[in-house]
Amino acid sequence: MIAQQSSHTVFVAVPYYGSLTLPPLGLSRLFFVAAVDTASRKVARIEIQVWDPKKEPNLSVWMRELGFSGVICSDSGSHYQIALNAENIWVLGKQEGEVAELVERWATGELDEANACRCGEPSNSWCGTQPESGIGAEFYRRRVYGKRF
Amino acid sequence: MEIKENCEHLEYLKTILDSVADGVFTVDSEMRITTFNRAAEEITGYSAREAVGRRCHDIFRTGVCFSACPLREAQESGEAVVNRELDITDKENRKVPISISASVLRNAQGQAVGGVETFRDLSLIYLLKREIKEKYSFRDLVSRNPAMRRLFDVLPDVAATEATVLLNGDSGTGKELFTRAIHDLSPRREGPLVVVNCGALPEPLLESEIFGARKGAYTGSVENRPGRLEMARGGTLFLDEIGDLPLPLQVKLLRVLENKEYQPLGAKNPLKADVRFVAATHRDLEEMVAEGTFRRDLFFRINVVQLKIPPLRERPEDIPLLIDMALDRFNGRYGKKIRGFSSEALKVLLHYHYPGNVRELLNIVEQTVILCRNGEIGANQLPPAVFSPDPDHGNEPDKPAPAAPVQMSRETLAQLLARHNGNRSQVARELGVDRTTLWRWMKKNGLADA
Numbered sequence: 304m305i306a307q308q309s310s311h312t313v314f315v316a317v318p319y320y321g322s323l324t325l326p327p328l329g330l331s332r333l334f335f336v337a338a339v340d341t342a343s344r345k346v347a348r349i350e351i352q353v354w355d356p357k358k359e360p361n362l363s364v365w366m367r368e369l370g371f372s373g374v375i376c377s378d379s380g381s382h383y384q385i386a387l388n389a390e391n392i393w394v395l396g397k398q399e400g401e402v403a404e405l406v407e408r409w410a411t412g413e414l415d416e417a418n419a420c421r422c423g424e425p426s427n428s429w430c431g432t433q434p435e436s437g438i439g440a441e442f443y444r445r446r447v448y449g450k451r452f
Numbered sequence: 453m454e455i456k457e458n459c460e461h462l463e464y465l466k467t468i469l470d471s472v473a474d475g476v477f478t479v480d481s482e483m484r485i486t487t488f489n490r491a492a493e494e495i496t497g498y499s500a501r502e503a504v505g506r507r508c509h510d511i512f513r514t515g516v517c518f519s520a521c522p523l524r525e526a527q528e529s530g531e532a533v534v535n536r537e538l539d540i541t542d543k544e545n546r547k548v549p550i551s552i553s554a555s556v557l558r559n560a561q562g563q564a565v566g567g568v569e570t571f572r573d574l575s576l577i578y579l580l581k582r583e584i585k586e587k588y589s590f591r592d593l594v595s596r597n598p599a600m601r602r603l604f605d606v607l608p609d610v611a612a613t614e615a616t617v618l619l620n621g622d623s624g625t626g627k628e629l630f631t632r633a634i635h636d637l638s639p640r641r642e643g644p645l646v647v648v649n650c651g652a653l654p655e656p657l658l659e660s661e662i663f664g665a666r667k668g669a670y671t672g673s674v675e676n677r678p679g680r681l682e683m684a685r686g687g688t689l690f691l692d693e694i695g696d697l698p699l700p701l702q703v704k705l706l707r708v709l710e711n712k713e714y715q716p717l718g719a720k721n722p723l724k725a726d727v728r729f730v731a732a733t734h735r736d737l738e739e740m741v742a743e744g745t746f747r748r749d750l751f752f753r754i755n756v757v758q759l760k761i762p763p764l765r766e767r768p769e770d771i772p773l774l775i776d777m778a779l780d781r782f783n784g785r786y787g788k789k790i791r792g793f794s795s796e797a798l799k800v801l802l803h804y805h806y807p808g809n810v811r812e813l814l815n816i817v818e819q820t821v822i823l824c825r826n827g828e829i830g831a832n833q834l835p836p837a838v839f840s841p842d843p844d845h846g847n848e849p850d851k852p853a854p855a856a857p858v859q860m861s862r863e864t865l866a867q868l869l870a871r872h873n874g875n876r877s878q879v880a881r882e883l884g885v886d887r888t889t890l891w892r893w894m895k896k897n898g899l900a901d902a
Contacts, residue, residue, distance in 0.1 A: 319772055320580050320581065320584050321580075321584070322580060325576075325577050325580065332795055332798070333772055333798070335769070349769075350768070351768055351769060351771075351772070351802055353795045353798045353799045353802065354795065355794075355795035355796060355799070356795065357794075357795065357796075358795075368877045368880075368881075369877075369881060370877070370878070370881065401596075401598075402769075403598070
């Protein structure tokens with residue numbers, strides 16, 4: 304389970320098999336969870352969490368309750384992203400690689416923004432809201448909205 | 453008018469069925485297909501025109517059509533069959549893994565008139581899992597742990613040399629698989645790989661086992677008996693549990709390593725040793741050297757390249773991968789179609805400390821596959837040992853998280869709630885339990901209204 308972390312820690316989920324959606328079975332049940340220190344922009348620890356749909360049928364609610372800030376996955380355009388965005392969880396799709404490397408690249412703003420789900424952007428029909436706080440929000444301020452902030 | 457309405461309803465029904473992503477077909481009482489939707493056409497490769505009117509076993513061609521047909525089972529038992537996994541053969545004779553559910557079709561009088569089966573194509577999920585497995589596989593080894601991946605990276609270079617390799621790892625971590633990989637990648641791959649377990653035999657037997665014996669060397673020695681060194685000529689000799697090698701034999705082995713010569717029991721002349729050595733141990737040989745139970749010179753001789761294999765408890769990210777691999781293996785071996793473990797069971801397996809390492813995990817999977825009667829292995833089917841807490845487990849950041857506690861004191865709970873300003877999600881997260889469990893504990897301790 305996610306161990307106690309400092310207030311400067313955000314949690315980023317990466318599906319175990321890379322893909323958030325696993326057609327035709329549904330959604331990934333296994334996630335790597337990376338605790339990222341926002342001050343140092345380093346991955347503090349990575350562990351595995353299992354989503355149990357029998358206990359919490361809604362993946363986005365489960366992620367919110369565990370305090371996830373965002374999801375980095377290999378698929379994109381999933382309608383499920385709407386539900387996650389509605390819980391202030393951003394989704395960065397079309398990303399593949401080793402978990403630690405992916406999350407560190409995200410933390411330092413190196414992941415390709417072109418593939419990111421642009422939360423809150425009016426032109427994007429499948430996105431929900433922009434994350435309000437944490438590294439996720441900062442990511443979008445820096446990468447999606449450029450230097451406006 | 454009524455006929456026209458019925459026709460319209462049938463047309464609606466066909467449209468509905470064709471818009472479903474799962475394959476759906478119905479059969480009459482003689483198992484002849486009566487409807488066949490669009491997804492069924494896509495999965496099987498047969499058009500509805502080709503399928504309707506034919507017996508379903510002609511179209512699906514599974515291994516269970518004549519022995520354990522789910523539709524027949526549903527018809528005979530009157531109970532629906534849910535999510536059973538099997539392989540069908542499509543029109544182009546390819547195996548397609550599917551998950552099926554079957555039910556009885558009854559008329560208005562409640563009489564069984566046939567059956568309906570829905571099925572979903574599992575090829576994509578299988579493909580995804582196979583891709584991940586292949587990505588993280590090296591020979592017969594599989595891991596996505598960085599330390600293990602580094603070992604995989606150096607293995608070809610190590611194998612290419614004649615250097616003696618010392619594998620250090622707990623029992624069950626796969627030292628023999630590493631040896632096999634080294635041998636298969638080495639220039640000696642055409643030669644034999646011979647294994648000797650130094651801890652399995654008493655000293656006199658072990659000596660003749662490794663070095664061989666000539667006729668008359670000891671009472672009852674009626675013929676020349678080749679040792680493992682001779683049997684491994686041109687190949688690799690794997691000395692497993694070398695830490696258990698008695699001191700007198702350590703001297704003899706040292707001579708082989710230094711001079712490439714050895715003398716079988718009772719032999720007058722030494723023989724040339726044409727082998728590459730791989731040694732393995734779960735013990736700390738340096739500590740044994742300091743204690744005087746292992747020869748320093750031998751240690752330096754065998755410690756040319758040391759590869760440390762991390763125990764499974766230090767690489768929980770490998771557990772799902774190993775489970776997938778084991779399920780594939782044991783499903784095949786026992787003719788089962790178990791699709792996996794329930795989320796609850798997975799949580800238990802991910803938090804177990806595996807004193808027996810990968811071997812223990814594989815045993816757990818094999819045992820549960822044998823005993824499982826449905827498509828998914830639940831937590832209640834796991835052996836009791838996996839529910840025991842890890843006695844040595846700390847909470848260091850580089851180690852897997854602790855197993856969830858089974859109960860909490862009122863005082864501790866109250867302190868935790870106060871620290872998190874009453875936020876139950878945060879408290880549950882810190883404890884590693886779900887919110888329902890936390891609520892149950894709070895209620896039991898009179899804190900539910902806090």
